[in-house]
Amino acid sequence: MSKKSSVPYVLLITIEDQLQDIIPTKNEIIDLTRAFAQSVGKEVPIDTIDFDLTKKDILRQNLDCLSDDEKFDFMSQIQKLSYVKCRPELEEEITNLLSYQDRITGSKDSRNSISGLLAAYPPKIRKQWTKACIFFDKDDYRNALDNVRLAVELLVKELTKSDASLENQQKNLGNFLKAKGIGKQVRNYLHNILNIYEKIQNNEVKHDVPESLSREEVTFIMNQSYVLIKFLVDCDNKAF
Structure with a gap:
């Protein structure tokens, strides 16, 4: 996440740490991230097994190719998976992460509202x-x-x-x-x-x-x- 991001970095890392523990294999991480990236017209940087990379490395690098809104959407989909739902703490942390999107959207809506009001x-x-x-x-x-x-x-x-x-x-x-x-x-x-x-x-x-x-x-x-x-x-x- 080298570029300026509105996604809370520490919370995202915490979620990534837990996801690498509950997603069984590197292949599954690649499949999940690749399928989502392709659904938004992108390609993940890691699409085959690299034995020098950990599951967390693969997850982070593949998520980095997504925009902030796309990261939020990906986490929203991940939250629906059975192995996430059986972990209440992780599910709550993803909910907390997604709440930031509402705040950001609300801020943008307010800005656009003022711009519209000032148009006259x-x-x-x-x-x-x-x-x-x-x-x-x-x-x-x-x-x-x-x-x-x-x-x-x-x-x-x-x-x-x-x-x-x-x-x-x-x-x-x-x-x-x-x-x-x-x-x-x-x-x-x-x-x-x-x-x-x-x-x-x-x-x-x-x-x-x-x-x-x-x-x-x-x-x-x-x-x-x-x-x-x-x-x-x-x-x-x-x-x-």
């Missing part, structure tokens, strides 16, 4: 959102947060028709939300979120690489940005 606005806004997602996938958190902040700021400028910076948009944004029928409590709540968001951005991102922020914290900020953008677009589309 100047292209530069959607461009910044897309760049933020690409940087996040590359673990480039500094640029991910820089670009997502800019996407939010550009959207706010578009809605308020003001070129003021995000931190100076409180009155303009309040007027916009009030005109859309948003109550005072929710307006104040949004301002509080933006203030905290702005402080994190200023303290952790604008002036340094955010090494103190974990992936979970960066994910939270990205998700918060998603909520902000969706709420603002929904408000903009509200007719009175």
Whole structure:
């Protein structure tokens, strides 16, 4: 797994370790992986017995030719085999592995949803959102947060028709939300979120690489940005 992968590596290794113990022969491992690879239009690198390779070597090398989604699909099929079903711990670990696919799919759906929502606005806004997602996938958190902040700021400028910076948009944004029928409590709540968001951005991102922020914290900020953008677009589309 030399390339960047969204499949949890440690969990995959744990599953591979157990599979090599319960799949009786090297030939069966080759048959299983080759049949699946061919079903998705690929060829496995190990398709004949190599006595210098262990069962685990064969399994890992043949799985490495698959994409992340294909690995998930392969494990989903393996989970249905009788010798896996009789091992509850292994079955549970495969279930845990497959749960990551749901999280990844959900994340992609959210991103696509925002891209669709932003299609009605100047292209530069959607461009910044897309760049933020690409940087996040590359673990480039500094640029991910820089670009997502800019996407939010550009959207706010578009809605308020003001070129003021995000931190100076409180009155303009309040007027916009009030005109859309948003109550005072929710307006104040949004301002509080933006203030905290702005402080994190200023303290952790604008002036340094955010090494103190974990992936979970960066994910939270990205998700918060998603909520902000969706709420603002929904408000903009509200007719009175």
